[in-house]
Amino acid sequence: MSEAIIRSLKDLPSTHLLGGGTAMCAGCGGLQALHEIYDLLGRRTVFVNAAGCMTLLSVYPFTPFQSGFLYTSMSSAPAGAQGVRDALDILRQKGRLTAEEDMTAVVVAGDGASYGMGLSATSAAIERNLDFVYVCYDNEGYGNTGQQASGATPHAARTATTTGAHGHAGYKKDLFAIWAAHRPVYVATVIGSEPLDLAKKLEKAASLKGPRLILALAPCPTGWDYDPKLSVEIGHLAVKTGIWPLKEYVDGQVAHTRIPHPRVPVEEYLKLQGRFAHLFEPQRDDAAIAEIQAYVDGYWKEVV
Ligand SMILES: Cc1ncc(C[n+]2csc(CCOP(=O)(O)OP(=O)(O)O)c2C)c(N)n1
Ligand code: SF4
Numbered sequence: 001m002s003e004a005i006i007r008s009l010k011d012l013p014s015t016h017l018l019g020g021g022t023a024m025c026a027g028c029g030g031l032q033a034l035h036e037i038y039d040l041l042g043r044r045t046v047f048v049n050a051a052g053c054m055t056l057l058s059v060y061p062f063t064p065f066q067s068g069f070l071y072t073s074m075s076s077a078p079a080g081a082q083g084v085r086d087a088l089d090i091l092r093q094k095g096r097l098t099a100e101e102d103m104t105a106v107v108v109a110g111d112g113a114s115y116g117m118g119l120s121a122t123s124a125a126i127e128r129n130l131d132f133v134y135v136c137y138d139n140e141g142y143g144n145t146g147q148q149a150s151g152a153t154p155h156a157a158r159t160a161t162t163t164g165a166h167g168h169a170g171y172k173k174d175l176f177a178i179w180a181a182h183r184p185v186y187v188a189t190v191i192g193s194e195p196l197d198l199a200k201k202l203e204k205a206a207s208l209k210g211p212r213l214i215l216a217l218a219p220c221p222t223g224w225d226y227d228p229k230l231s232v233e234i235g236h237l238a239v240k241t242g243i244w245p246l247k248e249y250v251d252g253q254v255a256h257t258r259i260p261h262p263r264v265p266v267e268e269y270l271k272l273q274g275r276f277a278h279l280f281e282p283q284r285d286d287a288a289i290a291e292i293q294a295y296v297d298g299y300w301k302e303v304v
């Protein structure tokens with residue numbers, strides 16, 4: 001591990017995203033990931049935020065950020081990042097901003113925006129080779145408005161809009177593959193409960209220029225219905241079961257940074273969350289659990 005990573009992990013700055021008057025839920029996995037990401041990216045960032053839970057972090061004077069923050073509608077954060085990048089470039093050209101003072105445009109958006117409403121603007125920004133980092137914290141639903149289903153909701157999960165006996169009928173979109181198909185400079189999946197893996201990827205992303213995605217699974221006690229103290233355990237299980245593969249795309253190649261072996265059965269992850277409780281009570285739904293297991297097994301069969 002590089003000295004820069006070790007330094008940033010040892011000297012976590014005094015920017016506590018849980019401080020101030022922000023009304024975030026205890027145990028928020030998205031906040032955990034964003035905290036780690038901000039510690040590594042530092043103050044010279046301009047966050048461009050699509051409406052969602054993390055918008056609550058912007059409320060002056062309680063914001064924990066010591067950097068810029070631009071709030072946009074759910075669909076337009078990448079367009080906002082373009083405007084920020086252009087403005088910084090103009091200031092650089094006019095000599096009003098030195099290279100040391102320059103800042104990074106960082107989109108912070110949830111899955112509702114990233115997998116759905118903002119996807120068109122994202123595709124266009126990558127096509128223009130916009131120099132920006134895109135952080136998606138993926139809590140697998142429209143969390144801020146009460147956890148309606150999104151394009152990231154996993155099969156069988158119950159949400160505010162998929163309340164039936166079998167939960168969500170669809171399957172989670174593969175945003176990693178959608179980004180990689182655009183051939184950007186960097187794409188990575190991370191999770192806050194694996195901070196060293198996250199730090200290595202952030203360090204790599206920060207060293208590059210162009211469109212870069214950091215896609216963080218964000219365990220969400222409120223939307224996924226579990227005790228906040230389980231967030232880190234659920235994050236570990238997402239990786240150990242193989243449900244959340246940790247990987248990166250660089251130079252046209254996909255590499256897995258963690259290959260869980262042996263993989264923990266998916267039910268260990270599912271049974272901790274109320275959104276999957278109908279798979280276990282009042283009767284165990286063996287067929288549905290086996291289907292989810294087969295889906296995950298099918299993914300890893302292609303990898304190893
Ligand atoms: C274009 C648009 N439609 C709807 C809304 C209302 N809205 C605000 S936050 C939100 C949920 C966003 O979900 P997601 O992107 O997953 O972020 P999360 O709330 O889960 O953090 C919605 C629907 C909006 N701000 N803009
Ligand atoms: S609803 Fe979920 S993502 Fe939103 S603040 Fe609460 S725990 Fe975090």
Ligand SMILES: [Mg+2]
Nearest residue numbers: 110111141143
């Ligand atoms: Mg969400």
